[in-house]
Amino acid sequence: MNRFEQAFSTLKENKNKAFVPYIMAGDGGLDCLVDRLILLEKYGATAIEVGVPFSDPVADGPTIQRAGIRALENGTTLKGIIAEIGKARQVVSVPILLMTYMNPIYSYGINEFVKDIRLAGVDGCIIPDLPIEEEAIITPQLEEAEIELIRLVTLTTPMERIKTISSKGKGFLYTVTIKGITGARNEYDSELNQFLMAVKEVSPIPVLAGFGISSQDQIIDLTNYCDGVIVGSKIVELLNSQNLLELEKLMSVFKSKSEIV
Template sequence: MTTTTPRGTSKVGTAIRARKDAGSGAVIGYLPVGFPDVSTSIEAAVAMANNGIDVIELGLPYSDPVMDGPVIQAATQRALAEGFRIREIFPAVREIVSQVSSPVVVMTYWNPVTQYGAQRFADDLAAAGGAGLITPDLIPDEAAEWIAAADAADLDRVFLAAPSSSEARLRQAVEASRGFVYTVSTMGITGARSDVDSAASTLVARLREVGVENACVGLGISTAEQVREVLAYADGAIIGSAFVRALAEGGVARLAEVSRDLASGSRPAADQPA
């Protein structure tokens, strides 16, 4: 079900814009590829897209996931223990985008991309139908190689902004990103929390002041009510641990239920997935 977009057009930005035009914002869902195995992770990503998740964020398992919370760390470590290899990300992306229209971005630490080769990684991801890359540990002023590779392959590139970022850093993130800026609502590692940090709305406002097109808030969202809260001021809500936990505890069926529930935070009742 791969959709064609003109070169230079952000697949993720297009998906977010569609949700904004509908009067809300996007829900972006994270799962690590290879958990609990590659075929199930593909099935899970498809289930998320078919149950209201607008953008799929596919995590590349890494041996030193310093920014991930315990739920995601456990899942990625299991994927690695099962023998997952970097090259497996590309056929996984290809299989997912062949079945759904939601764009797929890969979230990865920078070291695996360097090991694989930045331009080779970009080219292989684009050939698989991937939309782009989220690089949480790569800052824009050290990202010239990736920006050039992503531009050559026509991929989105997503950088992070945190509450501690200076105005200059925020401006760099906005200028270097295509698709959205990943707006970190709390300092520290990822993981579902009972309350979304109030620092998020302040950070989004600061990003608006320096010209952000799409600011999507992640780290800590776990309920439909929090999705609604975030989308009152942001362009997207990014959810990870809640989905990984659902898959771990109840398989794809439970993940589909949780996806429908969390997606409901971005849609009026008449617009719910069937």
């Protein structure tokens, strides 16, 4: 049983939902990444998604794009990120995901990339510009290294394709809640709840909703229809402003009062 399976098994036993925060590695300096991973685990993260800054982030909204620019200006590299995750793995026990695009992986070298992230203790990868028709360029290496490829589906993905995508892997299915890029939203498509229920009906792995989630009310509402949420832009914003009180409050949505320290 890998870290994802263990985490979701524990959630199921406790009848709880997943909270996966996203952070941009190198935003605020790469030397703070380990401390931020420790902090997010302390605040109750089920898993943590670590973004790799990239010059052409097609899936990212303004907040995460700006964080990526700051990280690149700080001299952040993929090799440096992997090294810091390796340090964090000595003290952080929750699953760690690396979110990157294919170009940085190609530049790094696919085999070298997979070898290094396995040694660093990375549990999964999210590669938003890698369709399932082309994923064989990296899935054999990831599977051999026992690293999950976390796949995405959207509101416009046909249900038959969702069945195919969700049948792969043992992590979770990343269900995009909006038609567009990341970033906080005040409201969602009226069909979203039905869509999440339909996806959960066919998916053999946990279904998590992501993109545009920024409040406890949204989290509580969405998790009536799925297994958890991924929160990115709001987490990046709160870390950048060092508003740790609000960050802890947001992440305590699934905790009882006795668990909040």
